[in-house]
Amino acid sequence: MFETIEKIDGALVYHGNMHKRIYFTEADNIDLDILLPKMHDLAKRQQYEKILGKAPEQEVNALQAKGFSVEAKIPGLYNGKIDGYFLAEYPNKKRYTNDEKSLKTIATVKTIAKAANNSHSDSHFEMPIDFNIKKLTAADFKSLEDLYHKAYKYHPHQIKDDTYFSKLKELNHRFYGLFQNGELLVSTILCINEAESNMEIVDFITHPNYRGQNLSYFLVQEIIRQMGDYKCKTLYTMVRATSYGLNITFSKHGFLLAGTLKNNCMVLNTIESMNVWYLKKTL
Known part of the structure; x- marks a missing residue:
């Protein structure tokens, strides 16, 4: 597993x-x-x-x-x-410990991302008409596993599989996917904690042919809309501290920076620090 x-x-x-x-x-x-x-x-x-x-x-x-x-x-x-x-x-x-180059990159990403929080001129992009978002079920787990295989073709140790998704489902995780003409392009996993009235965006995965298009933006919009349905007052996530795109995406949606988890997890072949972002909502 x-x-x-x-x-x-x-x-x-x-x-x-x-x-x-x-x-x-x-x-x-x-x-x-x-x-x-x-x-x-x-x-x-x-x-x-x-x-x-x-x-x-x-x-x-x-x-x-x-x-x-x-x-x-x-x-x-x-x-x-x-x-x-x-x-x-x-x-x-x-x-x-972090090397000086990583620390400078992390600091720059934070500065740029925080600035994006104050600029809402392009905060609400319309999703292309041929895209749709749906909640995934166990029947979609094989397609989700296939997406991980495509995304981590050269890093098989990072592939999550059907068995792991089933375990997460038992632990009150939910799965959402962005599709185009029936093909799963982007997916995210949510951890719902009803007792704490919060939920975490655990993971994003994007088809390698669609990277750099910021398609995760539309899933974030959908997840924020789902907060009321799940009776969650706080939404949070951990994002690679050196990733300009995702940090800016969350900041543009009104998320605030909670801190940085140093050298927290393996991404591809590198141990990465993770920025924690959160969003509050009044139910």
Whole structure:
């Protein structure tokens, strides 16, 4: 499987050798004195280099006392009332550092993207008439897997498959696709957390022949419209910190920057930092 997803002492934990990282969430009301030693043991056994946690405000001090540092903050992430934090610890200290060139690129992307938030002259493009968006079902998973094969032809370790999509569906993920004449061109995965009244855009995937056309823009518009249907007050996502296009896209839609997760995941053959963007909506 692309990544192992399991419950450990009540926390939902994602981990795997591709990212060499543990990501735990749903950590509220969990005994960190029990959970964290297990995270450290898992990291040691699998030689993971980073441990990332998403936690509400009341858990921040306890995590910081155990060596975690805040990398991003989303106001009102939990039910629109309690702030949410992404905190990280680095068992491999080398994972924490960035070279000067990467740091400059990340800073430039942030500056340009933030400026786009203040310019709404082209914020609402009309979708071409021969395109349509639909919610994907399990019957579409093979087509979705095929899209991943096309997009990651030379990076097969990054291909998500039918089995992984089915597992995500069980964990309340939803799938949307942008089609042209019946062909799936772009897809996104949403993680819906009804208990927290938030949802995360987990992934975008684009057909290699259509890259650079900013087609994900239309899916973002559709997802924002879906927030009310899912009763979600906050929408957030993680975007490659060196990607001008997606950072600008989210900023133009009114998303705000929450912070940057350092060297957070593998993209193609490179460990990439990720910018966290969020959007608030009153239901």
